[in-house]
Amino acid sequence: MPNIVAKIRFLSTAEGGRSQALPSDTFGCPVFFEGIPELSSHGYDCRILISEVPEPVQPGDEVEKVRMLFLSPDEVLTQVRLGARFTLWEGKTIAYGEVIGIDME
Template structure:
């Protein structure tokens, strides 16, 4: 199993982001890839392993090198590489991210 390491930034509330922080636990939301045409037809469910980060992520906050697990990892693996950008979705865009590296899950 692969995990995708990414830098993420949540949008501020006044930018249309969440009104509450994301708690430091596993958080799931769809991801929409921006610069990979083959993956732009729909969102892909992911889990951000924020428990490894250890603190809440407030609106407007950023986390470097958070691990993401994708439910359809085999479907997207061949398209992802460092530099791929994505948006985080929770009924609306709540943030953005960029893939830093791909590694084997422990």
Template sequence: MKTAIVKLSLLSTAQGGRSLPIVHLRDFSCPVFFKNIPELAEHGYDCRILVKQYGREIHPGDIVQEIQIAFLSPDDVFSHIKKGVKFDLWESRKIGEGEVVAIV
């Protein structure tokens, strides 16, 4: 499975982010919206943040330097993303931001 290593910055609860942490017992699913990529601007892309593999909860306001993320439509996404690409994480609203560190 092709994945990207990303840096994640979750919004704090006061900034409108989640009220609960993302637990490490299972992977976390949400759509992402890519910034400045016209080919991917039409809609969000479902992803799985591999939190179980990361092994720790991610709390509102946390910054995670490196975590793996997979996409449900990898052929659509990986042909357009590269190191430095930025995106927003959504869960009925923006809950954080991410930046691609590497493609693995």
């Protein structure tokens, strides 16, 4: 399934991030890409495969390599590039990330 691999830093609770750890299997939220005109008009629904991360993800943690799936992969993956930066949204910004890999298969 097409996806991106990302490095994500979740904001700590003190920085305005989540107050609890992420669910242990998948986590869904909108992602907003920066600096990509074709993707900057709105957020895109994604699923982050937290189950592939060995430890629970707490507020303030950085995840070095996690896969993200999109409900509209054809729209997102044709425009996103390595190094693209993004934010994750859950009623507020909860994380910042960078695309470090793209898998079109």
